[in-house]
Every structure is written in structure tokens, then in C-alpha cells.
Amino acid sequence: xxxxxxxxxxxxxxxxxxxxxARKQWKVSGPHFPGWEIYHMKGSPVNPDRIYAxxxxxxxxxxxxxxxxxxxxxxxPGTKPEDLMAPEGMPKGESNMFAYDASPETGxxxxxxxxxxxxxxxxxxxxVWHLEPSLDNPDHVYAGVEDAALFExxxxxxxxxxLAGLRGSDTGPKWQPGAGGMCxxxxxxxxxxxxxxxxxxxxxxxFRTDDGGNSWKPINRGLHSQYIPNPTAEVGHCVHRMALHxxxxxxxxxxxxxxxxxxxxxxxxxxxxSGNLPTDFGFPIDVHAHEPETIYVVPIKxxxxxxxxxxxxRVYRSRTGGHEWxxxxxxxxxxxxxxxxxxxxxxxDSLEPCGVxxxxxxxxxxxxxxxxxxxKSIVRDLPAVLSVEVQTLS
Amino acid sequence: MxxxxxxxxxxxxxxxxxxxxxxxxxxxxxxxVLDALEAKYPMLHGTIRDHVTKLRRPMVRFFACGEDLSHxxxxxxxxxxxxxxxxxxxxxxxxxxx
Numbered sequence: 001x002x003x004x005x006x007x008x009x010x011x012x013x014x015x016x017x018x019x020x021x022a023r024k025q026w027k028v029s030g031p032h033f034p035g036w037e038i039y040h041m042k043g044s045p046v047n048p049d050r051i052y053a054x055x056x057x058x059x060x061x062x063x064x065x066x067x068x069x070x071x072x073x074x075x076x077p078g079t080k081p082e083d084l085m086a087p088e089g090m091p092k093g094e095s096n097m098f099a100y101d102a103s104p105e106t107g108x109x110x111x112x113x114x115x116x117x118x119x120x121x122x123x124x125x126x127x128v129w130h131l132e133p134s135l136d137n138p139d140h141v142y143a144g145v146e147d148a149a150l151f152e153x154x155x156x157x158x159x160x161x162x163l164a165g166l167r168g169s170d171t172g173p174k175w176q177p178g179a180g181g182m183c184x185x186x187x188x189x190x191x192x193x194x195x196x197x198x199x200x201x202x203x204x205x206x207f208r209t210d211d212g213g214n215s216w217k218p219i220n221r222g223l224h225s226q227y228i229p230n231p232t233a234e235v236g237h238c239v240h241r242m243a244l245h246x247x248x249x250x251x252x253x254x255x256x257x258x259x260x261x262x263x264x265x266x267x268x269x270x271x272x273x274s275g276n277l278p279t280d281f282g283f284p285i286d287v288h289a290h291e292p293e294t295i296y297v298v299p300i301k302x303x304x305x306x307x308x309x310x311x312x313x314r315v316y317r318s319r320t321g322g323h324e325w326x327x328x329x330x331x332x333x334x335x336x337x338x339x340x341x342x343x344x345x346x347x348x349d350s351l352e353p354c355g356v357x358x359x360x361x362x363x364x365x366x367x368x369x370x371x372x373x374x375x376k377s378i379v380r381d382l383p384a385v386l387s388v389e390v391q392t393l394s
Numbered sequence: 395m396x397x398x399x400x401x402x403x404x405x406x407x408x409x410x411x412x413x414x415x416x417x418x419x420x421x422x423x424x425x426x427v428l429d430a431l432e433a434k435y436p437m438l439h440g441t442i443r444d445h446v447t448k449l450r451r452p453m454v455r456f457f458a459c460g461e462d463l464s465h466x467x468x469x470x471x472x473x474x475x476x477x478x479x480x481x482x483x484x485x486x487x488x489x490x491x492x
Contacts, residue, residue: 035403059453059487060403060441076407079437093436097445 003393004349005070006367007051008359009038012383014053016071023355023369026378032074033065040130040344040387041071044138048391052141052157054128062127064095064143064157077157094159098125098143098151101164113147114176123147123167130344130387132187135194144184148175148201150213163213166199171218171235178203178238178257185343186242190249190266198252198267203238206254208267219267223256227303240283241343245292253295253322255285255343260297262322273322278309284346288371289354293321296356296372298341307338315358317372331375332366339364344387351392359385396427397482404442404485408435413482422477424456425468442485457484 002021008014013031032038036055044050049070055063065074077095100123102111115121126146134140139156149167151160175182186200195212198219205220218234228236238257245251254261254270258281261270274280279299288294295318301309308314312335315328339362349355356368363382366375395415400408408414416430425448432439443450448468450456455464459473459481475481 057403059401059451060407061451062440063407063437076437093432093439094445096440099446 002351004351004355005043005048005391005393006347006357006365006378007041007043007071007387007389007391008365008382008385009040009053009344009387010359010363010383010385011037014038014041014055014071015379015382017365017378021351023349023351023367028379029071031383032071033063036063037127038386039127040389042131042133042389043070043391044133044141045135047138048393050133050138050156052131052133054131054143056127062096062098062125064128064131066095066157077153077155078159095157098128098145098149098160099162100125100149100167101162106164113172113182114174116177120173123149126181129183129185130187132189135189135191142187142189142197144187144199146181146183147177148182148184148204150184150187150199152213163209165209165214166207166216169207169216169218171204174235175201175204176236186239188242188244188252190244191246192249196249196266198242198244200239200242200254202240203236203257205235205237206239206242206252206267219263220270221268222263222270222272223261224259224272225257227257241285243285243287243295245287248292251292251321253285253287255282255297257281257303260285260322273318275318275323275325277316277325278327282341283343284341284358286346286348286356288356289348289350290352291319291354291371294319294371295321296346297325298346298358300340306340311336311338313337313339313360315356315372315375328368328372328375330373331368337362342386344389345385347388347390349390349392355390357388357390359388361385395479396422396430396476397479398427398431399482399484400438401485401487403487404438407437407441410435415479420477422472423469424463424466424472427472427483428468453488455486455488457486458482 006017013034015030019026039054041053051067053065066077112120128143130144132142143151150163188198190196198208207216208219223237225237241255250266252263260274262273263270282300313332316325339360346358354371359365361384365378396418398414418430
């Protein structure tokens, strides 16, 4: 019997929602790490009981937590009670140390980016936005951080080092923070070639490596952003989220600040597929587990009004890879609804029919067991939801 | 023994209840107390002061004997009452917000 586990990060802790394959009765566990912001949690594809969590606080900074039992118990990597008793001495407690690489060998002498006033500003670590376990090793995990950079751990999160070629690429000094900060929030690993990784940064754009992270290039050709001086600039685009289907890794979908975009050449060029969407501003985008041309977005009124149009919460689905969209409303509030759905707060399961899940800033987590045709809330009154990840367990 | 009181969130992180007691070599300073604290509870690295610069995080404060010592040098000797263990060294999450 299959089982579904939904990992929900919120402003005030983590929650884990579990159900059997029928997806009707849900058990809610949490809050874990109560009072802390949980930006993201994600399990390893090869060992789903290995889950990483990003726990942050304006007071006490960044913590990385790791579970090896599906979220029942957690430890900061390297600080388990048995580690403390190790005869060789105390662990160093570096699982939350994200130090930008400034070494002459790999760090390159790049230490500033563009600040709001146009001056150059030093990179300053603030938090981990997204954790992406590798596809083949539960101890190998990537972290997308603010100020924007990509880090990697190969020891289960005990220590991290920066893949500095991204920040050190020629465009780094032109990157600048958006309203939410300058964060690296999307990490897509090509399942057919794990050395090819695409990332997205607000507000710099999308970037890709084909050599496992040593060298990177912007992949923003075709993006058009009215809010920057040169709307087709190489960098400066506020990409909100990207998604791919594992069977077609060269096809990328993007929800930009405005515009829903599609690339069929791994990001080398993009085309707008907003079509008949009522507004093409939004944050999340995701792909159906079994239909690579079926995609989901949640249109939001505008960049200054972060809530659904007319108070009606509608997911839009395209079964044609974009251009043609249909509103999915059954079970979703259709009046007086002014929540937002953040960029990492949508996910799908791989059951049949495909389940779709999203969380809102109003604390609701909605699920659909029929690929979006109808929706139910699993929970309604959590703290604001920052992230939703779904695990399909056998 | 030096007595240390952590804010609630860090007590949870370090899995301790109430006050901590630390052996700290003389001279007893903010820096030496935090060194001993982080050695015994490595999960606290980076939560009170920066990993590298060792600067106090902006919204963390150090109180002792009714005084705010947050802006004192990390190398300054702490009051005798702290050294003797008659008063605790308080690590505080600053009030922020409305």
C-alpha cells in the first residue's frame, strides 16, 4: 500500500501530514521546531526517510536539521548525542556554517553584488531557502541560499562548501535583491545527466551548469521584463520558480515575476506560454507526475497585490504545456480569499491519478487527488505556509 | 562553575532545561564562556555569534548582574559574581517587533 507524506514548512514550525494511498484521512504531526521559520524540507529520492530541513530565525540564524526516520526525530547533522560522546573529541558544529568561498583557487575575487541604491554590497549569508537532495546519494545535498549562492554537502549536511563558479560568473556584480531578498530558490537536477543543474535566483534570473557546478552561464534569452532598464538583459530577471518533468529534462517551465515561460532546450531560449491566464503574475509552477505537458500555476493579481484576482482562489492547469489554461475551482474558496501561494509551496505525488498539493499564506494546505479537478483542505489553520514537498512512499 | 541561561529556543536546540553550568578557565570573559558553551553544545555554533568573525548576532544580548554587557569587549573580564557562580550569565533573544 502506498503512503503519502507531505512536508510543510511554515513561519512558525514544520508540520508533517501523512495518509495512505487513498489520500482521504490525514494525520497531522507538528509543530516541529516550534517558533522557527522552516523555509523548506525535502527528502532524499533514494532514501525517503532521510529528510533535510532548513530552520531559520532572525535572532539565532540558520540551523540545518536532518531526520533518518521520516521526520519522527531530528538532529542537526554532526551533533547527535552519540557524536557528543565520541572519544576523538567534540564535533565542530559546522552544519549551519555557510561561508562564501573567497579562496584564490575556486572563490575568485568576487565579493560584491549590486545593492538597492546601485552601489556594490558584500555578499552576506542570511538563510537557506531550498534544499535539494541529490538523485543518487542521501548524503549529497545542495542548498540554495540568500544572498544568492549554491552550496553543497557530501557528508549528510555536516559541512558545506560553496559552488563558487556560479557567484563568480561574469554577471555576479549585476545581481540585485528583489523585495524578498536575493535568494537562490530553485535547484533542478537533470535526471539523465546529474552534472547538468539549473538554478533560479531572485532577482538575477536562471543559470545552468553542465559540469557539476564548476562553470555556469545565464539562461535568460527570451525573457522579457519591463521592470528592468533593458527588458531583455542577460541578467536581472525576477524568476519566481522553475519546474521540469523527469522524463523530459530539456523542457523547463518558469513562473516569472510576470509571465509564464517555457524552454525546450534546457533554458537556452524561452517562449512565453501565458496564453489565456487572467493574470500571469504568480509564484509556484509544477508539472503533473505522469503527463509532462500538464502544468499548474496559481495566478496572483499583481506584483503589488499578492492575492488571487477577485478574491477567488483558482489553480490554473494547462494540458498543452502552456498557452491554453483552464481554471480549477472545485473545493477552493471562490469569494473573500486573499491568501498567497509562495514559490516553494506546491508539489505533486506520483500516484494515479496524480495528486497536487499547495499551501497558502493563510495556513491552509489543499490537496487534489484527481490532478486538480477538485480540491479539499487537509489542514486549515497552520501558520503561513512557506513550502510544501510531497513524498510518495511504497 | 559558570552559570549560563539560554533563551528558550536555544535551550530546545541544545536539549537542556533550565540553567547550564560550565567549567571555564580563567580569565572568565564573554569569549571564554561562549567558547566553552559551543564546545559542550556544538549545535549552538553560529546561533549566538558568527562562526568566523565571532561577532554577536545583532538580536542577541548578554546581561549579567543587572547590566547589559552586549557592547563590552569579548575579552573583558566578567563580573566577580559571574566568575563565582553567584549570578548567571544571561543570553537573551532581544525583544523585536510590536
